[in-house]
Amino acid sequence: MNNDLNFVDINAREINLKIINEFEEILGEPLYPGDERRIFLQQLTPVIVGLKHNINDSAKQNLLRYSRGEKLDYIGEDLFFTERLEAKKSSCLCKCKLSKSQEKDIVIPANTRISPDGNIYFYIKEDVVITAGELEAIGTLEAQYTGPQYNGFIPGQIKLIVDLIPFVESIVNTEISAGGADIESDDRYRERCRLSQETASTAGPDDAYISFAKEAHQSVCDAKVISPSPGVVKIIILLENALTPSEEILATVLESCSRRDRRPLTDKVEVGACNEVDYDIELTYYLDKNFASEESIYRKKIEGDNFDLANGAIREYINWQQSLLGNSINPDELRYRIQDAATYSILSNYIDKKFTAVRRIDLVSPVHTDIQNIEVGKVRNIKVNYGGLD
Structure with a gap:
């Protein structure tokens, strides 16, 4: 369907002519262009057209194709049993290293700030404990705020320690930061609502797996399903801006697609990144x-x-x-x-x-x-x- 749907007439020219014609019928005389009554009716036309546009837009909000914002949320949840994905924070693994080994455990507390440039910040997500006699330990960095702007910092870029800790020589990211995303857009959410109809099938159709993959994380912009061998279902995902998916995102998609209540019993589900x-x-x-x-x-x-x-x-x-x-x-x-x-x-x-x-x-x-x-x-x-x- 290419034609835009209108529930009421919103053509300003036709509305203006209709108003004038109806008044002429009531008055029993023509209203000529210089007639002050005709001029008054012409001044009312933009107001009436605006009201009709509002009525038309309100009616269209009841349809998945045209709904947006909060109204789309209600349609998605009530009719398609699909919720909009919330914004997410970017994260990555980091290596915490001491200047020299200590005789007691050194704790790097959660919320310790690390920055790539002094303007934006990542936080240690959970306490990192470097045990006595050890020099280093692995922790997780999480962005200060949600959004994709924290994605894409390559290993070694996030290294400026803002909150200094005794004996801690360095805290450096060891993988590309990824996973940050804004709240799901209307277009993407609308597409997932349509795909959700396929998830009712118990036969493992392609679109069902694609729907589950996109539900796992809003940075997944496309997915394809292949079967490299009998009984094996491999889901290939593509992230926005063709970023390489982190192990965390791959694991999240795998968990979403391989739940027992979602996949057929005989399907062995795998998830991988696309080839570039x-x-x-x-x-x-x-x-x-x-x-x-x-x-x-x-x-x-x-x-x-x-x-x-x-x-x-x-x-x-x-x-x-x-x-x-x-x-x-x-x-x-x-x-x-x-x-x-x-x-x-x-x-x-x-x-x-x-x-x-x-x-x-x-x-x-x-x-x-x-x-x-x-x-x-x-x-x-x-x-x-x-x-x-x-």
């Missing part, structure tokens, strides 16, 4: 010389606000490419997004016609590459040149 297929981006693009005054605006839409590819069309392509498993590496999609970012419209015969200010794109890589449904394309090297006006 590396690709490079190397291109030079040119803008139309007739748009010299908008040159900077179009460049920012393509390369990002600071020309660092942090956002803009090329970053959107990278995010799109790594958002789904089995998403073939498609250079035509990259061309389209670059051209679409620098568009302008010309009104012709009451129709807006869309054109692009990108004159040409010399694309060296990527090249079209088919990948398997348990693989994801991940960018490696990026080289984007602006060739100037042409």
Whole structure:
């Protein structure tokens, strides 16, 4: 269904004509454009249209397709028995080391602060005890707040001890921080509500396992189910931004998918990370010389606000490419997004016609590459040149 559903008429022109026609019938005379009564009715039209929009929106909130926020929560819980996932904190393992061994146990208390840069903080999750005669012990670091901004710190980056402890020489993360996530978005929650219908089956359908995998953690953006051998079900997961899943996330997904009340008795469930297929981006693009005054605006839409590819069309392509498993590496999609970012419209015969200010794109890589449904394309090297006006 492509047409947007409306429960009441919200066309402002038709509403205005209907109001005027009804008043003319009641009065028994026409209301001409200069008539003050007609002008008064025209002034009422925006108010009536606004009320109709509110009525229409309220009615649409009763449908899964259109509901949002708190109303979507009620629909998800009451009709689909599915709850929205809460925000989570990032975490990682760390190694706590003493300057030299001691004759008594050294306790590094929970909530000891460690920072990668002095601006954001991780905490020791639980007391870490380095027993007498030992030099080091393993602990767990947890982010101060929820959210994905604490993910991705590589081993050795989280090492600044904020709360100093006698005899403790260093506390350093030994794995990439992962697991942090914002509260589940409406779109993702809505998708899980639809998938939840498959979980009623006791035959272990693919969509049921995918639903359980996405329920385990909101950073799981896609999953595929394969059977490498008889009786074995292997679930391949993809995290947002194609991050490598930590052992903790893999274990969480496995626990969610292998519960006795969820899997068939004969299924042996395994969980693994997807395979990465590396690709490079190397291109030079040119803008139309007739748009010299908008040159900077179009460049920012393509390369990002600071020309660092942090956002803009090329970053959107990278995010799109790594958002789904089995998403073939498609250079035509990259061309389209670059051209679409620098568009302008010309009104012709009451129709807006869309054109692009990108004159040409010399694309060296990527090249079209088919990948398997348990693989994801991940960018490696990026080289984007602006060739100037042409």
